[in-house]
Amino acid sequence: MTTSGRHNYRNDYWDVVIVGGAVIGSSVAYFLTENPDFDGSVLVVEPDPTYEHSSTTLSLASIRHQFSNPINIEISMFGTEFGRDFHSRVEVDGNAPDLAFRETGYMFCASDSSLPQLRRNVTLQQNHGADVKLLSTREVADRFPYLNVDDLAGCSLGETGEGTLDAYSLLMGFKQRARHNGAVYSTGRVTGLVASGARVTHVELDSGQRISCGHVVNAAGTGAAHIASLLGLDLPVEPRRRSVFVFACDVPIERRFPLTIDTTGVHVRTEGPYFVAGGVPLNDTAVETGDFAVAADEFYDQVWPALAHRIPQFDRIKLLRSWAGHYAYNTLDQNAVVGAPPQVENFLFANGFSGHGLQQAPAVGRGIGELITYGAYRSLDLSDLGYGRILSGEPFVEEAII
């Protein structure tokens, strides 16, 4: 690529402008500026440096290898590798945020009808090096005696590599190191994109400033469809509410407690001495971008009954607090859209992560960095997540969606 030199940019030209500075935008900034083969300038435009309503900070912040598509497995396995080595990768003068990565595992529960798919998934995951096992109900009952297995046919369990982390720390780690490397974060909102032929030439900000650019990365989360529309591109990504409930249970569970996904889709994990749970809303439709009201009924009608069925001691729990965040929900296939569309060669999508973007941030940031620096993927080929499938309407198949 032609660059102006990382430290020699003029304020009205940037080699790469990243729209959105949460975990995806900051990962892109990080991987670009860590790469000695990239010597360009990077501007990250983010309207809210507190990230109050970003999916990143409202996330359940967990990472799993239990997907049904090889690419998603490999993407998350790099997330684990990155998380294990987080301090040395992002430290600045010996300081790094505490990622608090705990490899507590995921456990998917299967009924008679879903067991064959789970078995296929586990075999694939193992073939890709994931430390996942299929357990019989007897093995589940032995290892997790608090679980009701009466209506289960088996469970898959991630022994190592999967778990939870601190989402804010992940974001801040990327950001501190990217800034240290020369990336500049600007508080503002992208309001316009100007194209000439098959290239974006300028980015317009709400301040009225107009900057010219080499590449633009769309990392705007639930705002991604709007950013795409500025170039006349369709992106089937919309905000979908996900309510999260924190509760206490006065009967202690003195056993390992993996993030457990019930056959209903209701999921629960520990958070210190407490538990955090959520589910897929029965009426799952787009919401207004500013609507962060918690769907309280969901807890009483859907989440709690499922929890109490699967873990009988959760019949007696105390709801402590709740919040709602938005998935940037890809309505075609609930998977990420990564890379440039054929119509605009220097505009890159990193969007539509639905419920698994946090764990995908390291691999996608690295991939976008490679596309910009080399014009092709060098480590993990993410082509199957490209925009071409949006144009053809051909979904990327992933069976293990939460």
Ligand SMILES: Cc1cc2nc3c(=O)[nH]c(=O)nc-3n(C[C@H](O)[C@H](O)[C@H](O)COP(=O)(O)OP(=O)(O)OC[C@H]3O[C@@H](n4cnc5c(N)ncnc54)[C@H](O)[C@@H]3O)c2cc1C
């Ligand atoms: C309740 C919940 C639970 C989740 N659990 C998990 C989980 O366990 N594991 C996992 O991997 N993922 C999980 N996710 C998904 C994950 O949080 C997201 O996929 C990920 O954070 C997406 O990051 P992002 O940077 O793309 O988006 P965001 O974090 O939403 O950031 C987008 C940023 O773009 C900015 N922006 C928007 N418009 C503009 C504009 N016009 N100009 C400039 N900037 C703009 C916004 O201010 C925002 O900061 C969960 C999400 C939710 C809501």
